[in-house]
Amino acid sequence: MTCNSIGSQMVFWQLRRNALAEKEGAPPGWIPRLLGNIQRKEIDSAGQRLILAFSVIFSLNIAIGNVSLKHVSVNFNQVMRSLVPAITIAMGLCLGKNISFKRQLAVLPIIIGVAMACFGDMSYTALGFFYTAGCVLLAALKVVASGEMLTGALKLHPVDLLGHMAPLALIQCIVMAFLTGEIKSIASRWESELSPSVDAYPMFVLWTSAVFSFTLNICSLMANKLTSPLTLCIAANVKQVMMIAVSTVIFGTDISFLNGAGICVVLAGSARYSYVSVLEKTQATKAAVAERDEEPDADLDEEEGTGEDIQLIPAKANETPDKRVTRLPPQGKHS
Numbered sequence: 001m002t003c004n005s006i007g008s009q010m011v012f013w014q015l016r017r018n019a020l021a022e023k024e025g026a027p028p029g030w031i032p033r034l035l036g037n038i039q040r041k042e043i044d045s046a047g048q049r050l051i052l053a054f055s056v057i058f059s060l061n062i063a064i065g066n067v068s069l070k071h072v073s074v075n076f077n078q079v080m081r082s083l084v085p086a087i088t089i090a091m092g093l094c095l096g097k098n099i100s101f102k103r104q105l106a107v108l109p110i111i112i113g114v115a116m117a118c119f120g121d122m123s124y125t126a127l128g129f130f131y132t133a134g135c136v137l138l139a140a141l142k143v144v145a146s147g148e149m150l151t152g153a154l155k156l157h158p159v160d161l162l163g164h165m166a167p168l169a170l171i172q173c174i175v176m177a178f179l180t181g182e183i184k185s186i187a188s189r190w191e192s193e194l195s196p197s198v199d200a201y202p203m204f205v206l207w208t209s210a211v212f213s214f215t216l217n218i219c220s221l222m223a224n225k226l227t228s229p230l231t232l233c234i235a236a237n238v239k240q241v242m243m244i245a246v247s248t249v250i251f252g253t254d255i256s257f258l259n260g261a262g263i264c265v266v267l268a269g270s271a272r273y274s275y276v277s278v279l280e281k282t283q284a285t286k287a288a289v290a291e292r293d294e295e296p297d298a299d300l301d302e303e304e305g306t307g308e309d310i311q312l313i314p315a316k317a318n319e320t321p322d323k324r325v326t327r328l329p330p331q332g333k334h335s
Helices: 002-023 028-035 045-066 075-079 086-095 102-117 126-151 159-179 181-196 199-226 227-250 255-308
Strands: 309-315 325-327
Touching: 002 028, 002 159, 002 199, 028 075, 028 227, 045 102, 045 126, 045 159, 045 227, 075 126, 075 227, 086 102, 086 227, 102 227, 102 255, 126 181, 126 227, 159 181, 159 199, 181 199, 199 227
Parallel strands: none
Antiparallel strands: 309 325
């Protein structure tokens, strides 16, 4: 969260430098070309409360997701997480989102495939099941909430949202780490294990992970803004399966026939979901264009029905009646 806070502020600092350079005739910088038009918005009190609530969801999702892994196996955690798209659909329907039945149906093979791919050591405790269920709910809620803040009333840019949210999440994570004794545990191991003077590797891994976290959050929020929360959840499920496939190749991990079949089902289901999504967007675009093209004709027919503002010039003797000329009213006559 420290790296996310610093990274978002560095983006705005670079944008200010680019703006000054552009006044002197320099071309636009690489950040606007990569991330689009980024503007720092002023947030009112209602918007600040929404960002505070989102930061709490973000922090709890990280904390509870990590805690759940102490009480359940990784396979059980991944199988439970495969339910996030279904929960996202339910939340979207509750918010009045239009999710077609074809798209809902296309999600089912992906959920089943992830469960097949992750099936294995399904050990868990009652407390672990509670934590994992909470983690799944928070993951779906985080995606839906971020989608609303990016495309809803606030319409924040992903970098702007991260810049407002990350410092709040940083404070919350520090408080949770203090209350759970994590800071005390790190301090007790600092001189012997974690100090860079003793071993630089832990801090290297930590800060490399922090940089990847910043880039991942930017990509995730941009994808959420440009697509939909449901599509982002589908991509997360595909990521889980691809992690299994890649680790199998790199580390030579043995997988069962059921796991391999699950990977194939997820990839096929994701392709089907992408096809349905593109088809629906294409149909919606064509419908919007057709509706727009019909509007001028409707306005003209309505005006012709009044018989007041459009005058018809009678045809000459050598012209057929259908060659009459329409004289439009002078400009400025209508409001």
